[in-house]
Amino acid sequence: MNQDIESIRGSASIDLIAKAKEMQDSGMDIIGLAGGEPDFDTPKAIKEKAIEQILKGNTHYAVGKGLPKLREKIAQKLEQDNSIRVSLENIIVTPGAKMAIYLAVRACISAGDEVLIPTPSWVSYTEIVRAASGIPIEVPLNPDNKYMIKKDILERYVSAKTKMIILCSPNNPTGRIINEKEIQELVDFVRNRDIVILSDEVYEKISYIDKIISPGSNKVLSERTITVNGFSKAYAMTGWRLGYLAGPSQYIDVVNKLYVHTITGTSPFIQEAAIVALDCVNDVIAMQKEYQKRKEYFINALNEINGVKAEKPQGAFYAWCKFNRNGNIVSELLEKAGVIGVPGSAYGVGFDNYIRFSFANSMVELKKAVERISSFMERD
Incomplete structure (x- = not known):
């Protein structure tokens, strides 16, 4: 086998998207915030x-x-x-x-x-x-x-x-x-x-x-x-x-x-x-405006949770969050709160206590995610 290809690591985000889908299909109540995909339909x-x-x-x-x-x-x-x-x-x-x-x-x-x-x-x-x-x-x-x-x-x-x-x-x-x-x-x-x-x-x-x-x-x-x-x-x-x-x-x-x-x-x-x-300029503007609304809500709501600091993004549709705790935060959050994000370690060395959440999701899902993350941080 080609050693360069064999040494490649899997994609953390794609693996977690697949895991969330599998769990949802099995009937589990999982909020998947790991994906990097717009939730809008193609114009x-x-x-x-x-x-x-x-x-x-x-x-x-x-x-x-x-x-x-x-x-x-x-x-x-x-x-x-x-x-x-x-x-x-x-x-x-x-x-x-x-x-x-x-x-x-x-x-x-x-x-x-x-x-x-x-x-x-x-x-x-x-x-x-x-x-x-x-x-x-x-x-x-x-x-x-x-x-x-x-x-x-x-x-x-x-x-x-x-x-x-x-x-x-x-x-x-x-x-x-x-x-x-x-x-x-x-x-x-x-x-x-x-x-x-x-x-x-x-x-x-x-x-x-x-x-x-x-x-x-x-x-x-x-x-x-x-x-x-x-x-x-x-x-x-x-x-x-x-x-x-x-x-x-x-x-x-x-x-x-x-x-x-x-x-x-x-x-x-x-x-x-x-x-x-x-x-399709108007379609793009409409989607961007909706992302803006979700960003304002999601980032502000996350920053109200004790032990969580969410960066304010200038672009894209991600919340890059630092958690004031040790351990495998992503696994614990999935197991105890039913929310999936991507571990910060996937994006480079030194970001182990970070999680990337996508807000390319409905406001209903984002509000549920905030409630669950808040309860998780208060409980643990």
Whole structure:
């Protein structure tokens, strides 16, 4: 067996989602807050376009980087929303943003290369790097400094083997959004270094602040940044599996070599539906407003519980909570309160007393979860 693949750890969030579903199916009263999936239905116009295309017989290979009209639409979106200027030739449409991340990592690093991953961070980054025979280097960020990325912190972990840094903004699990000061810190850090920036921006449309800055919009960073985004979170299209990556030709051309031998192309009827999705502005705004309401309630309610501190996210739909207690908090919470979250240890070393809860759930479920967590903390 391939030792790199054999050494990969499972996904804590996916494992817990499956566990919650299994327990619910067996009749147990479980509130599942481990998932990273919108609870809204895919907007009607998107579904109708996909059905129309299927009935027309648009179900064959769509060979290439993606439908030209979709890539052109994505290029327009990147310039309008993110101030990133790329041609459609520098965009590849993939079956999900996760695959875009894997393709980028696999194509840009060689065996033994190191990849810096500021933590806490999404559970799959480290394992994708390992799958590509690379070495993930966790860079723990300081909660007391609001997890800000600073040059001096990155300097402690960089080496001659460092070839990439993976960023996520809005961040999963903290909801933190990179600011202008951090962009300048990154500029100073990568200057005179041959390091690729992989910027995961899949939660971009779920933001509670006025401005989101993409590293690829910076003149210096644009020459070395691969931007990844997708349709799952913003448009409630998790099951459709569609994402994309964009960046300079020196990276995209190499990624494409791997793409044509692994993916061939993504489903044409889904790509046609994605073109419609990019115009579903009102649907996105409606979902974002509902997330905002849930965030305000859930974060405030959790912070009223003695022994729980919930970070106020700037984006995404997660409550990153610190529990003032030791032990296996996630297991105890499931066993004694019937609430499932993802353990903080899944997002990096040093976060054992944290739990990530998703508020992409109904207000009814969130209120029940708060009641149960409160009773659990009072009782124990």
